[in-house]
Amino acid sequence: MDKSGKAYWKAVLTLVAQVLLVWFLVSYGAGIIFAGPLNNIMLGGYPLGFWFAHQGSMYIFVALIFIYAWRMGKIDQKFDVHEE
């Protein structure tokens, strides 16, 4: 396996891109651009688009950071650049 700094950085950028994609889809996508159509779906008493803007995005942001931190830990180990 390629353990060079280049390969490590590529793995990091891939992860960052994946997380940013979800980050964008929930807030700008579901919370803003598609909020109108999503409001036709109800989540309990919440119209879904409104829920994403006022609640959902924030929960998903929290989850995203922890998922990122956990996956980064694994990448660090794999490429042997983790802290001792």
Added chain:
Amino acid sequence: MSLQAITYLVVGATFALYIGIAIWARAGSTSEFYVAGGGVHPIVNGMATGADWMSAASFISMAGLISNMGYGGGLFLMGWTGGYVLLAMLLAPYLRKFGKFTVPQFVGDRFYSKGASAVAVLCLITASVTYIIGQMTGVGVAFSRFLGVSNTTGIFVGMAIVFMYAVFGGMKGITYTQVAQYCVLILAYTIPAIFISLQLTGNPIPQLGLGSDLVGGDVSLLSKLDVIVQELGFSKYTTALPGSKLNYFVYTVSLMIGTAGLPHVIVRFFTVPKVKDARASAGWALVFIAILYTTAPAVAAMAKINLFRTLNPGLVSSANYDVTAPDAQISYDERPDWMKRWEVTGLLKFEDKNGDGRIQYYNDKSKDPKFAAAGWAGNELTVNADIIVLANPEIALLPNWVIALVAAGGLAAALSTAAGLLLAISSAISHDLMKNIFAPDMSEKGELMAGKIAMACSIVVAGYLGLNPPGFAAGTVALAFGIAASSIFPALMMGIFNKKMNKEGAIAGMLSGLFVTLFYVFAHKGLFFIKGTDYLGLIGGANSFFGITPEAFGAIGALVNFAVAYVVSKITPECPEHIQHLVENVRIPRGAKAVDGSHAH
């Protein structure tokens, strides 16, 4: 015990706690002063970051803004939390690995230029000072509303408290006080929200209550609210959007990257022991922030229902209710006590425009002919947005100790943010200006003393600005986020993610991003916010750039910054080899050492 006495007791107790922590956590070295010795646990740092981040604006004003804006208020919620995802992935771990005391020092070392560092110091100080004015005014408001002392006395007391733990304790004192302040402010915010959610929906968790049915019916809270506001001529709460969708989008981007670029937040991540901790700590910070930020929309909507129920008693309970019926609104003489109390402060104003002695609170810009037909002559009640949080417990008839707790919470929010900002300012002065530029041979002891003096001076300046808020106070938050978004964030990001970025590109980028943003903001608000010097004609009218408001313009400034930096870096000498190695080294966690102030070259 009277409300006044309980408030004194609760606020006094929290202040005693902060001072106790200050005595325990004195800073003896520059490392303790700038980064709390670098040994703060990631969860503790997350909590401190939460208090650092959540200002008087978050605590006092945000729910009220959301209450007024409805769905459109989501830009504050998403904008001020989404930035932490960027911070966690793009900046915090790398800046922690770089291992220096301040943000301008990273800029200076990475772009091998004292000029770049000086530009960063300039941006940092402008952003932080404008931000701090709001905190000091917040302290004054909380004191004068709840403790019955004058604004001036309030600000002096606030200054004295911050002085004690910030000057002697530095980052160490600030960190541990912020942990205590977080606990106070989060209790003060959530307890009233829990009570109100229980009263309205029977569900104690506000985040769930907001999506539940109202007590005694099968109508959901939000759909009821939608009906009520439309009855009174406002736009539908769950879809209301002031301005265009594009502006909503761009505004949210500006707040997100502004959040990630605010130096007083970034430096908090220099206090954790490892790169790994910096990543996790950002997650914990957002957990603690989200507890308040997900409660805020519930507070906003529920307070709005309570307010309408107070003013139009039959409106919430009955389905077919004529809001314009002559006896539908309460008469001014029968108004509840809390309204009388808040009228004194000027945050609530009644003017009987049609002379019928009743309170007509509605959207008088509505085209609906029913209001004029009923003889309504305009909206008669002016409600300041801050009331939504400050008077919320009183509107919901909660016990006095809850009201006292809200006062302590507002103060905790303002003081904790002020302290974080003061540290960012004083370290930029003592470390980046004095130690790195003007007096490089200063001893550690001398630098520590310089830091403390800079901090003391900053407190005096902040207090002065709080007492004599300059005319531009209202525009300041927009300015702070605009500067952070358009200058600091792009420079830091390119410093890490583009190893070929050179000093010419970075400086040109920062200056042009800053210039474009200021140019657009000043066009609307006047040169340096001086009244009468606005030049909207020059840019073709208000919001002329695709309908984007000046508050939202930071994102455009950031784009300009990235573009200019890229082009300039392509036509100027390449970034030196050893700096490219430095960047490669910053990108991997291994070898992270304790944070210090020495130079990389």
